[in-house]
Amino acid sequence: MDKGFSRxxxxxxxxxxxAGTLALITGLSSTALAQAGRMIMATGGGALEDAYRKAVxxxxxxxxxxxxxxxxNEGARLKAMVEQGKTEWDVLQxxxxxxxxxARQGLLEKLDASKFDKGQMFPGTVxxxxxxxxxxxxxxxxxxxxxxxxxxxxxxxxxxxxGRIALxxxxxxxxxxxxxxxxxxxxxxxxxDVERALKSLDKIKSKIVWWxxxxxxxxxxxxxxxxxxxxWNGRVHAPKLSGAPVDFTLNQSILVSxxxxxxxxxxxxxxxxxxxxLGSMAAAQAEFAKHLPYGPANKGAxxxxxxxxxxxxPQPSETNRILDIEYWATNGAAVNDRFNKWxxx
Amino acid sequence: MARINSDMGGARKxxxxxxxxxxxxxxxxxxxxxxxxxxxxxxxxxWRGFSDPAPGLTNYRRLFAxxxxxxxxxxxxxxxxxxxxxxxxxxxxVAYMMARARNSVQQxxxxxxxxxxxxxxxxxxxxxxxxxxxxxxxxxxxTATGLVDAPIHFIPGNVAVYVGMVHxxxxxMILPLVANMRSIDGRLLAAAGILGATPVQGFLRVFLPLSxxxxxxxxxxxxxxxxxxxxxxxxxxxxxxxxxxxxxxxQANRQLDWGLASALATVLLVLTVTVYSVYVRxxxxxxxxxxxxx
Amino acid sequence: MGAELRxxxxxxxxxxxLALLVTLILAYLILPQFIILPLSFSDRSxxxxxxxxxxxxxxxxxxxxxxxxxxxxNSLIIGIPAAFLSMIFxxxxxxxxxxxxxxxxxxxxxxxxxxxMLPHVILAIGLxxxxxxxxxxxxxxxxxxxxxxxxxxxxxxxxxxxxAGQNGSLELAAMTLGANPWQxxxxxxxxxxxxxxxxxxxxxxxxxxxxLMLSLFLTGAGTRTLPKLIWExxxxxxxxxxxxxxxxxxxxxxxxxxxxxxxRGLGSRYQVKSHG
Numbered sequence: 001m002d003k004g005f006s007r008x009x010x011x012x013x014x015x016x017x018x019a020g021t022l023a024l025i026t027g028l029s030s031t032a033l034a035q036a037g038r039m040i041m042a043t044g045g046g047a048l049e050d051a052y053r054k055a056v057x058x059x060x061x062x063x064x065x066x067x068x069x070x071x072x073n074e075g076a077r078l079k080a081m082v083e084q085g086k087t088e089w090d091v092l093q094x095x096x097x098x099x100x101x102x103a104r105q106g107l108l109e110k111l112d113a114s115k116f117d118k119g120q121m122f123p124g125t126v127x128x129x130x131x132x133x134x135x136x137x138x139x140x141x142x143x144x145x146x147x148x149x150x151x152x153x154x155x156x157x158x159x160x161x162x163g164r165i166a167l168x169x170x171x172x173x174x175x176x177x178x179x180x181x182x183x184x185x186x187x188x189x190x191x192x193d194v195e196r197a198l199k200s201l202d203k204i205k206s207k208i209v210w211w212x213x214x215x216x217x218x219x220x221x222x223x224x225x226x227x228x229x230x231x232w233n234g235r236v237h238a239p240k241l242s243g244a245p246v247d248f249t250l251n252q253s254i255l256v257s258x259x260x261x262x263x264x265x266x267x268x269x270x271x272x273x274x275x276x277x278l279g280s281m282a283a284a285q286a287e288f289a290k291h292l293p294y295g296p297a298n299k300g301a302x303x304x305x306x307x308x309x310x311x312x313x314p315q316p317s318e319t320n321r322i323l324d325i326e327y328w329a330t331n332g333a334a335v336n337d338r339f340n341k342w343x344x345x
Numbered sequence: 346m347a348r349i350n351s352d353m354g355g356a357r358k359x360x361x362x363x364x365x366x367x368x369x370x371x372x373x374x375x376x377x378x379x380x381x382x383x384x385x386x387x388x389x390x391x392w393r394g395f396s397d398p399a400p401g402l403t404n405y406r407r408l409f410a411x412x413x414x415x416x417x418x419x420x421x422x423x424x425x426x427x428x429x430x431x432x433x434x435x436x437x438x439v440a441y442m443m444a445r446a447r448n449s450v451q452q453x454x455x456x457x458x459x460x461x462x463x464x465x466x467x468x469x470x471x472x473x474x475x476x477x478x479x480x481x482x483x484x485x486x487x488t489a490t491g492l493v494d495a496p497i498h499f500i501p502g503n504v505a506v507y508v509g510m511v512h513x514x515x516x517x518m519i520l521p522l523v524a525n526m527r528s529i530d531g532r533l534l535a536a537a538g539i540l541g542a543t544p545v546q547g548f549l550r551v552f553l554p555l556s557x558x559x560x561x562x563x564x565x566x567x568x569x570x571x572x573x574x575x576x577x578x579x580x581x582x583x584x585x586x587x588x589x590x591x592x593x594x595x596q597a598n599r600q601l602d603w604g605l606a607s608a609l610a611t612v613l614l615v616l617t618v619t620v621y622s623v624y625v626r627x628x629x630x631x632x633x634x635x636x637x638x639x
Numbered sequence: 640m641g642a643e644l645r646x647x648x649x650x651x652x653x654x655x656x657l658a659l660l661v662t663l664i665l666a667y668l669i670l671p672q673f674i675i676l677p678l679s680f681s682d683r684s685x686x687x688x689x690x691x692x693x694x695x696x697x698x699x700x701x702x703x704x705x706x707x708x709x710x711x712x713n714s715l716i717i718g719i720p721a722a723f724l725s726m727i728f729x730x731x732x733x734x735x736x737x738x739x740x741x742x743x744x745x746x747x748x749x750x751x752x753x754x755x756m757l758p759h760v761i762l763a764i765g766l767x768x769x770x771x772x773x774x775x776x777x778x779x780x781x782x783x784x785x786x787x788x789x790x791x792x793x794x795x796x797x798x799x800x801x802x803a804g805q806n807g808s809l810e811l812a813a814m815t816l817g818a819n820p821w822q823x824x825x826x827x828x829x830x831x832x833x834x835x836x837x838x839x840x841x842x843x844x845x846x847x848x849x850x851l852m853l854s855l856f857l858t859g860a861g862t863r864t865l866p867k868l869i870w871e872x873x874x875x876x877x878x879x880x881x882x883x884x885x886x887x888x889x890x891x892x893x894x895x896x897x898x899x900x901x902x903r904g905l906g907s908r909y910q911v912k913s914h915g
């Protein structure tokens with residue numbers, strides 16, 4: 001039987017906790033929609049968001065006085081918002097090969113092409129509903145403690161390496177490099193010969209250590225869990241500078257991009273167009289490149305950067321290939337299924 | 346059900362009520378909450394599986410055709426089963442000790458169970474990566490003591506995945522076991538001893554059967570949770586450990602093919618409801634009907 | 640308790656073996672903490688174990704960055720009410736299905752428990768339009784509701800496990816003696832199942848605290864939870880910051896448990912022992 005003392009304590013605690021939490025919940029309304037002078041941009045977060053803040057948002061704030069609130073850029077959330085007619089985001093950033101899928105599903109507004117300096121942008125970066133803003137490289141990296149001499153400088157050499165090889169567990173970019181390892185020329189990559197790529201992967205299947213997230217892949221290389229592998233340059237660039245035993249080469253890399261777009265029904269669509277345009281300007285692109293090792297999509301930005309920085313930035317050239325997002329948008333579903341089936345076999 | 350008429354004392358005459366009626370009423374609040382916030386959304390999901398992008402069975406046809414889906418579902422179920430069994434074996438001794446120990450020991454064990462529970466799954470999985478690395482502490486210990494000549498490649502591999510997954514799931518097995526074991530009367534065991542049973546016999550014939558509801562509860566819980574699991578297998582396992590949840594998330598978040606994602610989720614749902622119904626039938630038989638006041 | 644039985648030596652060793660086994664298993668449970676802790680003091684900016692040098696830089700980074708404190712606050716604001724509500728609704732459901740003699744008890748149980756096996760993104764997609772219509776999205780209510788839905792099964796299963804170990808005889812006795820349903824519940828049933836409710840609530844809180852997808856969908860722009868910040872790190876490369884965060888949570892949990900054990904010491908005098 002409960003005596004008075006403890007029961008009193010418990011009841012009071014429960015009542016207090018209940019009232020307190022209720023007050024907290026209703027008091028902490030987190031909506032930013034109703035407030036003027038604020039815009040919302042959905043990004044991938046982390047260092048990317050920090051770089052945007054320094055390169056774009058601060059300039060935007062000076063120019064227009066508008067604050068930018070960032071939020072997470074889940075594709076499913078975008079679709080849910082647009083479907084319900086309650087779009088909260090003004091601008092979104094995502095991986096280009098995913099943003100094109102959003103475009104094809106009718107989830108994006110058309111961009112106002114007149115706002116972009118088309119002559120300055122690399123060819124293929126300005127699309128109807130989105131714009132590519134940077135180039136990251138899916139490149140060859142190795143652990144310096146495991147691979148002391150003759151590190152692989154191209155995918156063929158990586159395939160021939162004696163030891164474990166790390167690759168991204170998705171077909172995007174992985175199939176491309178498998179073809180390159182098999183001797184296909186950079187310019188002949190698309191449309192992908194999926195079966196040939198899978199056969200090429202079959203040759204090293206026992207050596208492959210698959211990674212699912214960028215940080216995991218970087219950790220595999222840094223820890224020497226693998227000898228070498230494929231990773232995005234951004235994931236190993238900073239660790240290398242901090243003294244981690246990794247190194248990489250941009251030769252034969254596949255260039256992937258972030259894309260900016262405006263969701264359909266964005267609350268501040270007109271201003272969003274200006275914001276996207278600002279992000280593509282040479283000045284903003286140069287500033288961005290100073291914080292993250294991604295090449296600018298705007299050629300004009302290169303002129304504003306010093307030689308040491310330019311040397312490490314992935315830029316479209318004959319030694320690399322930009323991921324063909326049109327190919328992937330059309331064939332992604334089928335290729336993904338085929339790849340997953342191959343993985344499970 | 347027992348019907349109580351208060352003719353007993355003869356003093357007052359409140360309306361007759363039955364125990365079962367009262368308990369049935371209790372279902373109303375959770376029923377409302379779940380109907381609105383679970384059943385309704387899920388009906389929408391199931392519907393979408395049959396209607397997105399066009400009404401019909403296209404999504405289901407694609408699921409059961411020549412893709413990775415069936416295999417992945419099978420992998421998911423078998424992995425979940427194995428994790429459940431391993432978890433049960435590992436959890437039972439701990440729960441046993443925790444349920445029967447002194448207060449202070451009980452709290453200590455409880456703390457050791459709850460602390461990992463509140464650490465993020467992501468971080469814990471990375472810690473296991475550190476343990477199982479080629480140059481990790483496990484390999485260092487193995488090579489230093491001469492048990493192996495060269496470091497073992499634990500990652501990716503079954504050992505690492507199951508050690509990691511069982512670690513995540515262990516508290517979910519231990520706590521229901523303890524909750525049930527605590528209500529087992531210690532005097533029954535003492536009585537068995539007095540009647541001539543050895544401790545082992547007492548355990549097998551008295552304690553174990555009485556802990557069955559806890560075993561079934563913990564197992565059901567861990568099994569269901571494991572079905573939706575993907576972080577740990579992704580970080581510690583190989584392609585052999587591709588869980589269905591990964592595929593569903595990929596379809597829902599990146600490919601934005603909600604029709605397919607919904608269909609896959611529906612299949613998973615049907616599987617689980619079936620398994621769980623079996624569990625309930627099993628568990629009611631195990632109670633011997635005691636729990637329902639019959 | 641009855642008479643003390645003196646067991647021969649080999650039974651004592653059996654008991655010792657059990658204690659040893661349990662200690663090993665508990666060491667297994669706590670092992671990651673002993674990796675995370677030193678990692679958080681590493682002087683390198685990437686994860687490397689064992690650490691080559693020591694630094695408190697990562698703790699400083701957390702203190703300097705308001706996002707971490709904000710995220711923790713958000714996770715708590717969502718998690719505590721969600722755990723609470725899960726305890727209430729989960730217990731009600733367990734009592735009802737456990738003692739209510741429903742014919743379709745199996746199906747009902749399955750529906751209650753189903754939320755935990757579904758990938759959260761599916762539930763999020765399904766809940767989103769409902770939350771919009773109810774106008775919950777502007778506050779934390781939407782996330783709390785979502786987390787309650789996935790917390791209810793945890794409490795339900797745990798409480799049902801406790802209930803199953805008892806028949807209804809004590810309640811019947813109480814009612815025979817004239818107690819009305821509410822009195823019977825509060826003074827007889829609840830103290831017996833309390834352990835299940837609390838343990839279930841702990842599981843529910845833990846599940847909310849680490850939950851990513853529903854939080855992403857059902858919170859407003861700019862509302863970050865702890866799992867979200869940790870998840871972002873996965874997109875780049877890992878710094879010991881997340882090890883520091885985990886260690887802080889570990890320390891906080893220890894404090895909580897110490898408080899709880901202190902409170903329990905106070906209340907233990909008033910515990911109802913079921914079955915005598």
